[in-house]
Amino acid sequence: MATVIENTNVELQAIEAKKAAKKLSLLTTEEKNEALLIIANKLEEEYKGILQANEKDLEVGREKGYEAAYMDRLALTKDRVFDFADGLRQVAKLEDPTGDILSEWTLENGLKVEKVRVPLGVIGMIYEARPNVTVDATGLALKSGNSIVLKGGSSAINSNRKIVEVMHLALENTKIPKEAVQFISSTNREATEQLFTMKEHIDVLIPRGGGSLINAVVNNATVPVLETGVGNCHLYIDKEADVEKALSILVNAKTDRPAVCNAAETLIVHQEWFEQHIDRLVETFNQNNIVVHGDQFVTSRIPNALPAGEEDWENEYLSLDIAVKVVGNVDEAIDHIDRYGTKHSEAIITENRDTAAKFMKLVDASSLYHNASTRFTDGGALGFGAEIGISTQKLHARGPMGLPALTTVKFLMSGNGQIR
């Protein structure tokens, strides 16, 4: 019967979060900012305890033989903890979107109408390895007046639990009730799945992690979901592309940080450009250790290219591998992106403005680039401040999501007896 008790706890936590959200919605921006600064200081004060807890997770990770990149995402250092604190101080400086009157008008009968921005209520955050999400997401939620229910990955359970413990300690000296930050300490699937259907208590679920986590949430949740992150991004080099721009953008989009969602995964090249510049292209691949998986045309011209199949077009490599396809025109490139893209970031390299305009108009994605790297799809790079994730959906928020994505609106009508 352990599962039943566990489930009940999760629901009770969500109910507590909802109650706390009401209190939180009444606080001023100053009170919320002060709380963020107090949490930031406390995280720095308690960094040693956090590193100790993190060491337990790292030990388990070493025993389980996790790969180096995964261990790196999991590992905390004094600097990283201090970075979390600085992140909160940055969020304190951001404009508070709640309370903004987005529009106001008066009907002929004298009824006054205001459209006001308000917090969503309770945010459910379901995420994988990185413990920084625990702090970042909490900071953004609290700043926008929302409670948060945190469900992190089991591999970071000790780190996350300790971080939340420290944040709760800090909240005791603030106006924010500590029930506004809930941590699901159970590592079983049932706890996560329970969050999927708590429409009464949770206003939105935000999954952050790999494609399988995100799909599990999207396919099973009845709570509305903000879908983030999977980026099967394409770079299309057109017939009229400038060689230097094309190659430098290719290298940047593929190799700058291959494991992030705005990295390029597929290169589509116009046949004429490909044939004209094949030597420079192959040289670029070789110099940057890029592993080519090509279509038939590509493998017939580049001897060491591996053959690409459906899974190469469909999936993110998140490595120095790249799928390469040759096309006869921009329409074929757009069709390929329509079929395999994840509506994240797509780029065209061309000196022809009409071709670029067509690509930007017809490709369905959050972020379209003409003669620039896909790597700019990022809240920081675009100047939004901290982001809660990059939305690949079309409703509510698209692209990098800042604080306004964590709000909704209310219509407030004031009258003196108006009837219809």
Next chain:
Amino acid sequence: MATVIENTNVELQAIEAKKAAKKLSLLTTEEKNEALLIIANKLEEEYKGILQANEKDLEVGREKGYEAAYMDRLALTKDRVFDFADGLRQVAKLEDPTGDILSEWTLENGLKVEKVRVPLGVIGMIYEARPNVTVDATGLALKSGNSIVLKGGSSAINSNRKIVEVMHLALENTKIPKEAVQFISSTNREATEQLFTMKEHIDVLIPRGGGSLINAVVNNATVPVLETGVGNCHLYIDKEADVEKALSILVNAKTDRPAVCNAAETLIVHQEWFEQHIDRLVETFNQNNIVVHGDQFVTSRIPNALPAGEEDWENEYLSLDIAVKVVGNVDEAIDHIDRYGTKHSEAIITENRDTAAKFMKLVDASSLYHNASTRFTDGGALGFGAEIGISTQKLHARGPMGLPALTTVKFLMSGNGQIR
């Protein structure tokens, strides 16, 4: 194997709609407006054929013994068809939200960023009896540059099919491809359920109808849903409520159009006010044929009141029935609304500004009223023009949804070789 063939057709229709949406996204506002006017004229020209088709539905309805209100919603007249046409002409006059540049800025490296409003793509409309939805929803979808897949109720199948046939005829003389309007002629459940999971081809589902239809879509769809319409609306008469305002708003909110979603379903009354004004209140109920279902306090004071149970607090009556609860303060009223409300429209009647402010701040609903009737939650009444429905969800759109709810945004980045 009929089901399999049916299913394939529905998917093919959705794919056609998606292709048409690309063409539609390239049209100018003028081209879309012209098409709406051509459809409007054609509906008027062909009204006799539409009425003949409607007669077939009415015949089936009479055989099945549908109730009068239902038959009234189903029935078309020349005037009603001409109203559909006028509705399209109104939509043609609305501002086209697509193409708007919502913001633009340039990064330090010279990369130019534009946030542009664009159509969603393909809208799936799942609705019940009223054939006017077929025209209204199509008009709003096309004006905002979207294709639409229409799945109406089986009781209006002949009317809807004929209306779409007429709209298709009209579209032949416009720039809008007729594939932009798809009509699912199958009346089986499988056809509807297939729409629930077509994430590749359909960008949003909008259910319009009763609670069970809406819940079926919300609980089973993986395509994002815009939830509309269920309104379990409350009117709270505070201790300091003005008697005349309270009673006239009560009568309006309950009896003006009891079957619509913004009608009041529960009356919450402060005990002091209730005891002081019970005679006027009972008189108002009696004069307006309002049937009272009350809590224990109410039934002990109003002899002919029926006892109210959970289902009375939970459900919409959509009739002249009303549930009545007596409370000791505004907090109890807010708690009751939190528990049973559907986040649609909630009203407080009071002369105390602080009490009103507390209610408006703490009640979680799309539309909050101070000293006015809940009946104003309506796109037309609030001055938004035609609406596609009233959203009771918090993400993407809340309250009456006009054309902007049928759009999303794209970030367009133009550079000259920028890398990160």
